[in-house]
Amino acid sequence: MTDRWQALQAEWFEASEHGRLADVRRLLKDGVHIEARDAHGRTALMLAAKGRQLGVVHALLAHRARTDARDSMGWTAQTYAVNRPSPHFSAENPWKSTVGPSREIFDILRDAGGKFGLREAVLLGDVRLIRSLCHDGADPSGNARWYYHDTHLMVATDVGEIDSVRALLELGADIEGEDDLGDRAMMRAATAGRVDLATLLLDRGADLDKPNWAWVTPLSMAALEGQPGVVELFLRRGARRDLLDAIACDDIPLLRSILENPSVRNGIPDYPDRSHHAPFGRPAMYAARRGNAEAVDLLLRHGAEPDAAGHENESPMAVAAFHGHAAVVRVLLSAGARVDAVGRGNLTALDWAIRGGHEEVIRLLQPPSG
Numbered sequence: 207m208t209d210r211w212q213a214l215q216a217e218w219f220e221a222s223e224h225g226r227l228a229d230v231r232r233l234l235k236d237g238v239h240i241e242a243r244d245a246h247g248r249t250a251l252m253l254a255a256k257g258r259q260l261g262v263v264h265a266l267l268a269h270r271a272r273t274d275a276r277d278s279m280g281w282t283a284q285t286y287a288v289n290r291p292s293p294h295f296s297a298e299n300p301w302k303s304t305v306g307p308s309r310e311i312f313d314i315l316r317d318a319g320g321k322f323g324l325r326e327a328v329l330l331g332d333v334r335l336i337r338s339l340c341h342d343g344a345d346p347s348g349n350a351r352w353y354y355h356d357t358h359l360m361v362a363t364d365v366g367e368i369d370s371v372r373a374l375l376e377l378g379a380d381i382e383g384e385d386d387l388g389d390r391a392m393m394r395a396a397t398a399g400r401v402d403l404a405t406l407l408l409d410r411g412a413d414l415d416k417p418n419w420a421w422v423t424p425l426s427m428a429a430l431e432g433q434p435g436v437v438e439l440f441l442r443r444g445a446r447r448d449l450l451d452a453i454a455c456d457d458i459p460l461l462r463s464i465l466e467n468p469s470v471r472n473g474i475p476d477y478p479d480r481s482h483h484a485p486f487g488r489p490a491m492y493a494a495r496r497g498n499a500e501a502v503d504l505l506l507r508h509g510a511e512p513d514a515a516g517h518e519n520e521s522p523m524a525v526a527a528f529h530g531h532a533a534v535v536r537v538l539l540s541a542g543a544r545v546d547a548v549g550r551g552n553l554t555a556l557d558w559a560i561r562g563g564h565e566e567v568i569r570l571l572q573p574p575s576g
Contacts, residue, residue, distance in 0.1 A: 215242050222250035222266070225259035230266070240271050247278035248286075255286040255315065258308050263315070273320030280351045284322045287311040288329040290365055307331070325350045328358050328374075331367040336374065346379035357383035363394040363403055371403060381412050388419035396424040396440075399433035408443055415446045422450060429454035430496075453493045453501050461501055465508040488514050494522040499533035502526075512543035520549040527555035527571065530564035535571065545571050 218238045221229035230250070234240065241249055251271040254262040263283075267273075276282055281289075288307035307330050316322060324344040327335040340346050350358045359379040362370040371391070375381065384390055392412045395403040404424075408414060417423045425445045428436040437455065445451070452461040490510040493501035502522065506512055513521050523543045526534035535555075539545070545555055559567040 214238050215244075218242060218250060219244050219248075219253055222259065222262050223253035223257040225254075225257060225262055227259075227261045227265060230262055234269060240266065240269050241275065243277075247276070249275050249277075249283070251275070251283045252277060252281070252286045255283040255308070255311050256289065258287075258311065260311060260314075263311055267314070267318050273315050273318050279353075282320065282322075284312055284315050284320045284326050285329070287315060288326050290329060324348065324358050325352070325361065328362045328367065328370050329365060331365075331370055333369050333373045336370060337377065340377045346374045346377040347383050352385075354385040354387050354389070356385045356389075357391070359383060359391045360385060360389070360394055363391040363400075363407075364398070366398060366400060366403070368400075368403055368406065371406060375406075375410050381407060381410055382416070384418075388417070390416070390418075392416075392424045393418060393427055396428040396433065396436050397431050399428070399431065399436055401435045401439055404436050404439055408439075414440060414443060423448070425451045426454040449489050450492060453489060453496065453498065456496070456498055456501070458500055458504070461504055465504060488522075490514065490522050491520070491525055494526040494531065494534050494538070495529060497526070497529060497531035497534055499531070499537045502534050503537045506537070506541045512538050512541040513547060515547075515549070521547050521555070523547065523555040524549040524553075524558055527564065527567050528558040528562060530559070530562055530567055532564070532566040532570060535567050539570065 214233060214236060215238060217229065218233045219242075220226075221233065243249060244253070248256075249271065251263065251266045251273070252275070254266060273283055288309075290306050309330065312322070312326070312330065324336065324339045324346070327339055328350070346358060348358060349355050350361045352361050356364070357380065359371065359374050359381065360383065362374055382390055390412070392404065392407050392414065395407060414425075415423060423445070425437065425440045425447065428440060429451070447455070447457070447460060449461070449464050451457075452464055488510070490502055490505045490512070491514070493505060512523070515521055521543070523535065523538050523545060524547070526538060548554055553561075556568065556571040559571055
């Protein structure tokens with residue numbers, strides 16, 4: 207019986223999200239509870255709103271589905287109705303919508319008694335509603351209960367709503383407000399490649415050089431994400447460039463000058479040693495990920511350890527093998543890096559090279575026959 211109900215519920219959630227109205231009605235008759243929750247705490251109404259399934263939304267409301275239910279993120283059906291794609295998160299994110307916000311579904315849910323807040327207004331890009339809610343007491347600097355407890359300003363920047371960003375700043379939003387990772391609105395503008403948003407934030411006094419908790423600056427983020435327009439803007443505005451920035455911009459002369467500076471020890475700058483965290487790892491790891499063999503070689507020659515583990519215990523060798531950077535693998539082999547070290551997923555560098563089908567890297571890492 208348990209297996210049968212699990213199968214029915216799985217069908218129920220899929221039918222709700224994908225708009226199979228006949229199946230939704232049949233499953234209701236079969237006894238599936240209208241407030242059943244999936245693994246993320248989401249109800250059918252939330253999934254129907256996420257999938258922009260107007261007919262299913264109407265049917266579920268007719269069966270008195272709750273509009274005030276919250277999932278494990280604290281999101282309601284109204285949140286899902288206005289959620290939209292973001293450049294900051296992968297398509298595999300289970301909460302992310304793949305289409306733009308639906309004002310129609312949002313209004314239907316609101317008319318059915320659903321509550322909403324500043325988060326939903328920001329996602330809608332409704333400046334008038336943003337101003338009204340803030341005048342009624344909503345905190346423009348508050349926690350939007352987003353993926354990493356982003357601020358409302360970060361959410362507006364992330365989804366690219368420049369009018370909402372401007373309104374929140376005028377209403378007093380903290381331009382340096384951070385999420386759990388130490389990212390700020392400026393980092394989101396850099397990630398998205400939005401020169402207009404980055405310019406607005408700079409003009410309003412945003413700190414261009416402040417790094418996040420992994421000591422990655424907006425300049426490094428823009429370079430990593432391949433956003434040359436934002437990189438050019440930051441450099442024109444006088445962005446300070448440290449070791450990671452030099453690697454991100456593939457600036458070998460700058461990297462060499464930084465490494466020859468007395469304030470750098472063993473290839474690691476004199477900032478607190480949080481540089482081993484995701485997503486970039488230690489400087490040698492960062493250079494290996496980018497495939498810059500010359501930068502890896504310079505770092506190793508100045509004392510960086512070839513086997514220093516980074517995020518999820520990965521080594522520079524494993525990162526280079528994963529991305530198929532044969533030139534980096536050669537540099538690391540010359541420096542005596544281990545090829546048998548086990549890293550992320552309990553896999554070696556050779557395992558990652560084989561998975562990626564990187565033939566040249568496989569030949570370099572395979573032990574000699576005989």
